[in-house]
Amino acid sequence: MTKVDQLPQRLLLGPGPSEVHPRVLRALATPVLGHLDPAFLALMDQVQADLREVFGTTNLVTLPLSGTGTAGMEAAIVNLVEPGDRVVVGIAGAFGERMAEIAGRCGAEVVRVETPWGRPVDPDDLRRAAAGGADVIALVHAETSTGVLQPLEPVAEVAREAGALLLVDCVTSLGGIPVDVDRIGIDIAYSASQKCLGAPPGLAPITVSPRALERIERRTRPVPSWYLDLRLLTGYWREGGSRRYHHTAPISSVYALAEALVLLKEEGLEARWERQERLGRALQAGLEAMGLELFAAEGHRLPMLTTVRVPEGVDDAAIRRGLLEVYGIEIAGGLGAVAGQIWRIGLMGAACRPRAVLSVLAALDDLLAAAGFRFERGAGVAAAAAAMAGSAPAAAPGGVRSSAR
Amino acid sequence: MTKVDQLPQRLLLGPGPSEVHPRVLRALATPVLGHLDPAFLALMDQVQADLREVFGTTNLVTLPLSGTGTAGMEAAIVNLVEPGDRVVVGIAGAFGERMAEIAGRCGAEVVRVETPWGRPVDPDDLRRAAAGGADVIALVHAETSTGVLQPLEPVAEVAREAGALLLVDCVTSLGGIPVDVDRIGIDIAYSASQKCLGAPPGLAPITVSPRALERIERRTRPVPSWYLDLRLLTGYWREGGSRRYHHTAPISSVYALAEALVLLKEEGLEARWERQERLGRALQAGLEAMGLELFAAEGHRLPMLTTVRVPEGVDDAAIRRGLLEVYGIEIAGGLGAVAGQIWRIGLMGAACRPRAVLSVLAALDDLLAAAGFRFERGAGVAAAAAAMAGSAPAAAPGGVRSSAR
Structure with missing residues (x-):
């Protein structure tokens, strides 16, 4: 029988999960509280505030989703996109490809803007694609399959020109380089707990601009995922007021993320x-x-x-x-x-x-x-x-x- | 600032999350391995084998999904149901209600079979509803909102008569009472890590019968969720052969579930x-x-x-x-x-x-x-x-x- 306490110890230098600090491991082992316990709700508030700092945003809806980075990608897309929407996807690697796949499953008209692996997407290619109309422009900030950084400012300009919402995958970038959601004008960005944030995998921080929320409010069909429905999730995560149960939050994972964010603030x-x-x-x-x-x-x-x-x-x-x-x-x-x-x-x-x-x-x-x-x-x-x-x-x-x- | 190590300690006697055994907490704090590390893959095999025991099944596709119990519900429904399918849902509380909601979002024709809260669904009511045709019959084994146990054998008989697949929510039952997936003839069952299994919330064990897999293989449209697509997930979780990366498994949560299952086997x-x-x-x-x-x-x-x-x-x-x-x-x-x-x-x-x-x-x-x-x-x-x-x-x-x- 495999024993958890006999697993080998590795130096994790892959693209995530990353090595977890001993303080974060200790936080994981903290006895579990209920998902509506006042002490846990206070910790949730703190996690949300700390995530806003890291994302560079004042977006009220900023919270860790109960899933890995791919759940973040799926949440961003299924909440924003309705069947028939025109979604321009910049594809510079495996994760841009994944975005296109998920948008396609939502019934979007996906416009693929590809670039050879190893290079960022050219904003002019996006501009040409968006000229035919674009509801959403989606791409990856730090492409985990190629190691390439995508400059976001020119892309944000294309989105503004096209009147499109800008959806950015920050799975590998968040906490490692500036993301600057508000300054750049990103409408929806998501990440993962196990990359530069240094917590174990299992949570996907996401932030949603008021403009994106408005688009979500105006949907004519329900979000296909109930689990990842942001309107329902904010009923549980909203600060201050009364919280409505949606699903049982992964308490221990939130502990770990909270401690990882404290470490980040200390540094x-x-x-x-x-x-x-x-x-x-x-x-x-x-x-x-x-x-x-x-x-x-x-x-x-x-x-x-x-x-x-x-x-x-x-x-x-x-x-x-x-x-x-x-x-x-x-x-x-x-x-x-x-x-x-x-x-x-x-x-x-x-x-x-x-x-x-x-x-x-x-x-x-x-x-x-x-x-x-x-x-x-x-x-x-x-x-x-x-x-x-x-x-x-x-x-x-x-x-x-x-x-x- | 809220500190994780200053959180109060509670005796958790709600409907979950439940109190986590010190050995499971210690497993959580084990240094993280990569999701393709051979040692982690061996642990995955063990978790799958142990889950089969608890579910009472030999189903090859038996694995913990990377989400909470509601993700299990969503996975079961979105994989099995296609738009236009007739889904008979037994509703005896909040979680039956949730099933109907999710099936509706899949475009199913939902037939609601309700009963007053505090009682199980009457199999004869299900039989009458299924007489008009049923692709899937779905209901909750242990309704967490009412504390009611739903006898499954008569429901399985109705499903057999109707030629429908049987989908059962075992979130609160698994590990606490027999589930007997194979003996009863359940086609898809899911649970949650934080109830009777005694691990923290964050994973949703699911098991899928060969008959349900066949139905999934015959789908004419892709599963609306990429994150919860069982065909893709089994590419990563299948035993023995080569594993294909799908998403980064929540390593620490799997450690905890593995240890909780070991405790269960020991007892x-x-x-x-x-x-x-x-x-x-x-x-x-x-x-x-x-x-x-x-x-x-x-x-x-x-x-x-x-x-x-x-x-x-x-x-x-x-x-x-x-x-x-x-x-x-x-x-x-x-x-x-x-x-x-x-x-x-x-x-x-x-x-x-x-x-x-x-x-x-x-x-x-x-x-x-x-x-x-x-x-x-x-x-x-x-x-x-x-x-x-x-x-x-x-x-x-x-x-x-x-x-x-």
């Missing part, structure tokens, strides 16, 4: 973003110093999720297995169109720390050398350490470096 | 059912000995969830507030049609123990007496203790008992 949002940026760039410098090729287009690389090409002749799965079995480090392979071609290395949650950057580079140094890949041994660690310290790497003594083992 | 299903039965009947004996009137019809009372009428002249909310604030005991009020008229007292999860039975009776003894309700002080505790011991209550010395304080 400060700006400091957290700076840490993500500094360590992400250091990891990328290290990988490049090893002669590996980054996958995401330069200037559009996410700090919290780095994608790198599997070098020619190297067995993708064997390296990942080695990382997991020999070093207890999890990274991820590619999804869909880039399966077998890229690795995805995340620095999220409690794993976003200098030691993790060096660990994964050092382990790759060993395993890639053993696999016959030729590169300057030690260069990755040196470059990353130097980048983290904010200086150029020191030359090795005597300039001698081994180039293979 | 034994039969022993667990016997304990639920014995303590539930003792609580009911205690309440009646205090002169309170049970709400659910005799012969149809659930052991794990007791409903009792608020006595005339007693303030429902004041008593519940007193229980919570003075004694740290949570019970629930009535929902919908019986709001303010009944209390719901659960004995589920770790709270199903003799001490809890006596605690709530003793606290009610105090608070009801203070509220001016006239009854024999101490009679509730005595009757319950005697019932748990399997004997009649001993008479008080000298036959003298106070009748009010």
